[in-house]
Amino acid sequence: xxxxxxxxxxxxxxxxxxxxxxAEKLTAAxxxxxxxxxxxxxxxxxxxxxxxxxxxxxxxxxxxMFQETSQSTVTFRNNGAQTALxxxxxxxxxxxxxVGGSGVHWNGQTYRFLPSDFVAKSHNAERYxxxxxxxxxxxxxxxxxxxxxHFDYFEKICGxxxxxxxxxxxxxxxxxxxxGPRSDEYPNPPMEMTxxxxxxxxxxxxxxxxxxxxxxxxxxxxYVNPLxxxxxxxxxxxxxxxxxxxxxxxxxxxxxxIPVLMQRPNFTLRTDSxxxxxxxxxxxxxxxxxxxxxxxxERFFQPAEVVVLCAYPLExxxxxxxxxIGTPYDPQTGEGVVGKNYCYQVMSxxxxxxxxxxxxxxxxxxxxxxxxxxxxxxxFDHSGLGFIGGGxxxxxxxxxxxxxxxxxxxxxPGWGSExxxxxxxxxxxxxxxxxxxxxxxxxxxxxxxxxxYTDRHGRPLLRMTYDFTLNDRRLTAHITPxxxxxxxxxxxxxxxxxxxxxxxxxxxxQTTHNTGGTIMGNDPQTSVCNRYCQSxxxxxxxxxxxxxxxxxxxxxxxxxxxALAYWTVAAIIDQYMADPGSLVQA
Amino acid sequence: MRxxxxxxxxxxxxxxxxxxxxxxxxxxEVERGRYLTQAGDCKxxxxxxxxxxxxxxxxxxxxxxFGTIYSSNLTPDDETGLGRWTREDxxxxxxxxxxxxxxxxxxxxPYPYFTLMTRQQTxxxxxxxxxxxxxxxxxxxxxxxxPLNIRMSVSGWKLLFFDDEEFVINPDRSEEWNRGRFxxxxxxxxxxxxxGKNLLGASKDDEYLRxxxxxxxxxxxxxxxxNGGIAHWDEDDIFEFLKYGRAEHTAPMQRMGEVVAISxxxxxxxxxxxxxxxxxSLDDTSREPEEAPExxxxxxxxxxxxxxxxxCHATDASGVPYFFAPLGTSNxxxxxxxxxxxxxILGGARAxxxxxxxxxxxxxxxxxxxxxxxxxxxxxxxxxxxxxxxGAVSAEAVAEMREYLAEEY
Numbered sequence: 001x002x003x004x005x006x007x008x009x010x011x012x013x014x015x016x017x018x019x020x021x022x023a024e025k026l027t028a029a030x031x032x033x034x035x036x037x038x039x040x041x042x043x044x045x046x047x048x049x050x051x052x053x054x055x056x057x058x059x060x061x062x063x064x065m066f067q068e069t070s071q072s073t074v075t076f077r078n079n080g081a082q083t084a085l086x087x088x089x090x091x092x093x094x095x096x097x098x099v100g101g102s103g104v105h106w107n108g109q110t111y112r113f114l115p116s117d118f119v120a121k122s123h124n125a126e127r128y129x130x131x132x133x134x135x136x137x138x139x140x141x142x143x144x145x146x147x148x149x150h151f152d153y154f155e156k157i158c159g160x161x162x163x164x165x166x167x168x169x170x171x172x173x174x175x176x177x178x179x180g181p182r183s184d185e186y187p188n189p190p191m192e193m194t195x196x197x198x199x200x201x202x203x204x205x206x207x208x209x210x211x212x213x214x215x216x217x218x219x220x221x222x223y224v225n226p227l228x229x230x231x232x233x234x235x236x237x238x239x240x241x242x243x244x245x246x247x248x249x250x251x252x253x254x255x256x257x258i259p260v261l262m263q264r265p266n267f268t269l270r271t272d273s274x275x276x277x278x279x280x281x282x283x284x285x286x287x288x289x290x291x292x293x294x295x296x297x298e299r300f301f302q303p304a305e306v307v308v309l310c311a312y313p314l315e316x317x318x319x320x321x322x323x324x325i326g327t328p329y330d331p332q333t334g335e336g337v338v339g340k341n342y343c344y345q346v347m348s349x350x351x352x353x354x355x356x357x358x359x360x361x362x363x364x365x366x367x368x369x370x371x372x373x374x375x376x377x378x379x380f381d382h383s384g385l386g387f388i389g390g391g392x393x394x395x396x397x398x399x400x401x402x403x404x405x406x407x408x409x410x411x412x413p414g415w416g417s418e419x420x421x422x423x424x425x426x427x428x429x430x431x432x433x434x435x436x437x438x439x440x441x442x443x444x445x446x447x448x449x450x451x452x453y454t455d456r457h458g459r460p461l462l463r464m465t466y467d468f469t470l471n472d473r474r475l476t477a478h479i480t481p482x483x484x485x486x487x488x489x490x491x492x493x494x495x496x497x498x499x500x501x502x503x504x505x506x507x508x509x510q511t512t513h514n515t516g517g518t519i520m521g522n523d524p525q526t527s528v529c530n531r532y533c534q535s536x537x538x539x540x541x542x543x544x545x546x547x548x549x550x551x552x553x554x555x556x557x558x559x560x561x562x563a564l565a566y567w568t569v570a571a572i573i574d575q576y577m578a579d580p581g582s583l584v585q586a
Numbered sequence: 587m588r589x590x591x592x593x594x595x596x597x598x599x600x601x602x603x604x605x606x607x608x609x610x611x612x613x614x615e616v617e618r619g620r621y622l623t624q625a626g627d628c629k630x631x632x633x634x635x636x637x638x639x640x641x642x643x644x645x646x647x648x649x650x651x652f653g654t655i656y657s658s659n660l661t662p663d664d665e666t667g668l669g670r671w672t673r674e675d676x677x678x679x680x681x682x683x684x685x686x687x688x689x690x691x692x693x694x695x696p697y698p699y700f701t702l703m704t705r706q707q708t709x710x711x712x713x714x715x716x717x718x719x720x721x722x723x724x725x726x727x728x729x730x731x732x733p734l735n736i737r738m739s740v741s742g743w744k745l746l747f748f749d750d751e752e753f754v755i756n757p758d759r760s761e762e763w764n765r766g767r768f769x770x771x772x773x774x775x776x777x778x779x780x781x782g783k784n785l786l787g788a789s790k791d792d793e794y795l796r797x798x799x800x801x802x803x804x805x806x807x808x809x810x811x812x813n814g815g816i817a818h819w820d821e822d823d824i825f826e827f828l829k830y831g832r833a834e835h836t837a838p839m840q841r842m843g844e845v846v847a848i849s850x851x852x853x854x855x856x857x858x859x860x861x862x863x864x865x866x867s868l869d870d871t872s873r874e875p876e877e878a879p880e881x882x883x884x885x886x887x888x889x890x891x892x893x894x895x896x897x898c899h900a901t902d903a904s905g906v907p908y909f910f911a912p913l914g915t916s917n918x919x920x921x922x923x924x925x926x927x928x929x930x931i932l933g934g935a936r937a938x939x940x941x942x943x944x945x946x947x948x949x950x951x952x953x954x955x956x957x958x959x960x961x962x963x964x965x966x967x968x969x970x971x972x973x974x975x976x977g978a979v980s981a982e983a984v985a986e987m988r989e990y991l992a993e994e995y
Contacts, residue, residue, distance in 0.1 A: 045947075051952065222907070228944055230947065232898070232906055237897065248909070248947060254946075255945070259946045
């Protein structure tokens with residue numbers, strides 16, 4: 001028995017960064033907005049107060065902030081010849097849960113994708129000739145120039161700390177000279193760097209590179225955002241990723257948007273409400289609303305004029321497949337779109353061990369780092385290299401959390417007294433230079449519904465079929481040695497290189513940058529959404545998140561995810577509401 | 587005699603002083619009444635906030651040192667509200683503390699302050715309240731011990747402590763100062779919490795705005811002149827605190843948070859600036875330094891501070907202005923009665939979100955983490971930093987508050 005509820009203007013499925021962004025703009029425009037969040041309410045004083053936020057056992061080991069795999073998970077295999085098995089413990093990536101979503105426990109590295117990233121297919125084909133047939137990359141359909149005001153606004157909402165590298169076309173000293181033109185400086189100056197970043201910067205300069213401070217959502221000073229919300233200066237405690245910030249010093253939906261929403265009478269949030277499917281009209285042209293279930297197992301039909309999928313990319317894809325919206329992707333024929341172009345990222349790095357100098361990695365923050373961008377995107381000539389795309393190289397000091405972090409040099413045993421001795425000797429004397437590599441879409445990497453495993457509601461789990469591609473392997477093989485060279489220039493005793501070789505392994509943590517599955521583009525034959533992130537099939541269904549990325553860039557995605565959300569919500573308010581229908585004629 | 591009169595501006599009422607009787611300008615009496623009702627914070631007590639009650643329908647349990655009083659229904663319901671009241675009845679209630687049947691009102695209702703309002707002002711408030719939707723409510727019996735449960739006992743109280751005063755303009759002071767004093771002593775009834783009370787619950791003249799204890803909160807000294815509790819605040823600080831709910835030095839929390847949320851954030855800038863001007867004019871006598879505590883306690887307190895408090899309030903206790911209170915100058919921390927700081931450390935506190943600053947900031951509770959002795963040492967350390975000697979805090983005081991909070995909440 002399903003209860004029918006009164007209709008709202010807009011229902012948001014999931015209430016993390018994109019849900020909060022949509023809700024803020026849509027309620028400001030006068031619409032009645034309801035957000036349905038699968039997980040619980042979360043706020044700073046109650047859920048991650050300074051008195052207990054730094055609890056490694058609870059948040060790192062027991063995954064206190066994440067989606068529980070016993071409720072829902074994904075099944076995984078490397079290729080179509082294997083049988084996928086469910087991930088019963090998260091490993092390589094950590095999907096969020098609850099109000100604020102992953103925006104609560106992110107690090108705060110807030111980049112903009114490069115202008116060329118948005119036109120990856122046409123740009124690279126033009127510069128390097130035809131791309132491999134299996135490389136199913138495409139253009140976003142929206143350009144950097146169109147997104148620029150939205151990047152800028154999100155940076156102001158978050159109070160991002162950084163140094164501009166390209167201000168309205170003028171290259172700025174100390175910033176990233178490769179970034180797209182910015183209309184404005186960052187709202188806050190960069191964070192204070194530590195010994196490790198100073199060494200990285202010097203080594204990179206020595207090599208003729210242009211190091212710049214990583215744009216950070218950890219605050220370098222107190223800040224009030226355009227909505228009147230306050231952020232406090234970061235204390236560099238090093239508990240960002242996997243943790244909520246107890247000091248109000250990290251931009252999150254909780255610190256930068258939600259308090260305003262909670263004062264608005266035309267906004268409603270229902271937590272512990274899991275959406276099971278998007279419902280369609282009989283003629284299949286419109287979404288009529290969503291069906292959700294509460295913690296008592298009671299089901300509700302929530303009608304709405306507009307439905308927006310704001311869940312994690314993996315869940316957005318699954319909801320579209322379960323709701324039978326759009327054609328599921330078929331890797332055999334290459335036809336269909338939902339689940340297509342699942343991408344990840346290729347992470348590698350080099351750890352530097354010092355003898356005398358202390359790096360004091362416990363003085364950290366999620367986005368405390370210096371980076372170089374010479375090897376990212378199409379910032380360098382790929383002629384003859386056999387791959388496209390790239391990644392940034394950075395030296396972060398994110399943490400030295402003692403349960404999680406105890407780097408020892410290669411050759412030291414993994415346990416016992418020798419290990420303990422080495423941890424003691426190296427704990428305060430290491431740092432890492434990492435490569436954050438892009439992932440180009442490939443015909444055989446995709447998402448679909450698992451034929452065997454189901455969740456607690458009996459719905460099929462999402463199946464992930466993924467392995468690193470030839471492009472990924474060549475990319476990481478080309479850029480990792482550059483990171484190693486910088487690391488060797490930093491003056492340590494020894495450098496250990498962690499290359500990314502072999503097949504993708506879903507267990508060791510790499511990055512929570514899962515993209516694709518609900519990709520955007522200019523052609524309904526090859527994309528789920530049009531350039532306004534609007535479903536080609538149901539004109540009143542919009543999709544948010546990194547699932548829109550046709551391929552993954554060599555950056556952290558949040559800045560671009562947010563810019564796309566602001567871009568879409570502007571299109572809904574300015575165009576769609578006046579004349580509901582497809583905003584792009586196919 | 588010069589009297590206070592209320593005039594109104596076009597787009598919203600505010601207070602002004604002038605010659606002679608009140609004049610009506612363009613906005614209606616109801617609109618002036620709404621503004622005065624906000625200034626008087628009537629909604630706070632006359633709404634059962636704890637149980638999401640209907641605004642102005644009363645029923646809120648008000649804990650007084652003498653027992654529990656339930657607030658009355660101000661909506662124009664004939665049976666349970668002010669439906670059958672006349673303007674005269676209402677004026678008598680606010681001006682003399684007498685209800686429509688001639689019974690004495692308990693002085694939990696701040697008529698000793700409201701009595702400063704003119705007939706025109708009480709008429710305006712009445713007109714606004716009569717414009718509300720009538721709500722019928724179930725009346726609750728007050729829970730007061732004998733003889734206080736007999737309203738006649740209030741008449742004795744009134745003979746002792748209540749003056750049916752009119753506001754007298756001080757011609758030596760500016761119009762703004764006079765306006766501020768009228769607001770502070772009249773509708774805003776600041777002294778109801780911020781002035782010390784005698785054993786019978788009346789404000790003591792010699793403790794005027796020097797801080798008062800109410801329901802185990804210490805409402806701090808808000809005299810802004812020399813030696814006053816907020817001597818280090820300037821007029822802008824007071825304005826920002828009342829209007830935005832954030833000032834360089836602190837934010838309104840808990841009970842004061844409610845006042846800012848319901849009342850002061852909606853008041854006109856000129857009225858709040860007048861309040862600031864008046865408070866800044868109030869000097870205080872300098873405080874005798876207390877005895878210096880034992881070094882061992884100070885050292886223990888410093889360690890506890892560094893481990894538990896410094897991440898937000900900074901290692902030198904300078905805080906983050908507008909965010910985490912600077913502690914060196916805090917009038918709550920250095921108050922003679924440390925109840926409020928003990929309570930905040932044990933139970934935590936939320937800074938009031940306002941329309942201008944909606945952030946939901948809070949200090950987390952430490953009751954589960956720190957012992958009575960640790961909290962006492964911490965406070966003893968903080969109250970004796972630099973050249974301040976504000977006195978030690980005993981573990982017993984913390985234990986008492988812990989017990990009170992466990993019983994009450």
